[in-house]
Amino acid sequence: MKKYIIASLALMGLATPAHANLLHKISSSVQLTVEGPAVQSTRIGHSMSISGNNVNTSDGGSTANVVGNAIGMTSDGFTAASSTITATQATAGEAFSFNASYTQGDALVTSQTQLSSNGRFDTPNLYGNTTTQVGGSAGTLAGTIDTSGTMTLTAGGPGTTATGQFVSEITIK
Secondary structure (H helix, E strand, O other), rough: HHHHHHHHHHHHHOOOOOOOOOOEEEEEEEEEEEEEEEEEOOOOOOOEEEEOOOEEEEEEOOOOOOOOOOOEOOOOOOOOOOOOOOOEEEEOOOOOEEEEEOOOOOOOOOOOOEEEOOOOOOOOOOEEEEEOOOOOOOOOOOEEOOOOOEEEEEEOOOEEEEEEEEEEEEEOO
16 A cells, blocks of 8 residues: 555656746837828908998998998909998097908919929918918938847938837736
8 A cells, every 4th residue: 555655646746747828929010100291271251340339331332321332252253342431420529439340351263282293282272271281301211120129210301200119928828
């Protein structure tokens, strides 16, 4: 019996192979971006505002207190000659107020904006409300990642970005 116990203990002492799931992932990336040119332009219209108290207004027509024809518009979108608005005090010696404002709108542009061969706008249509963004210049923009994970990013010209990423992931189950 002692022999069996000694043999059992000897067998238990033998190393059994370990089974473990070990997963190792390595990934790297470089993203280089050069912004393109952009123009956003909104055409503004003609507007006129006239307000007052104890005043008579005229736009040069035969009817007093009429200013509706003060802004003329031709069929191609250009402003025709506008008449002058005049105001006179309605009752002499009494208090009065008068306020007038005028914004000339943009003429209608029917030609299309063309890009030059270098991807930039040569002559964009610029209206009264315009935002422009100049295109970027790659310059010396560059990026590398070698097999050891060493990353090199080189700045470019204006309007550029360089992003590098190196990820090492170990999972043990």
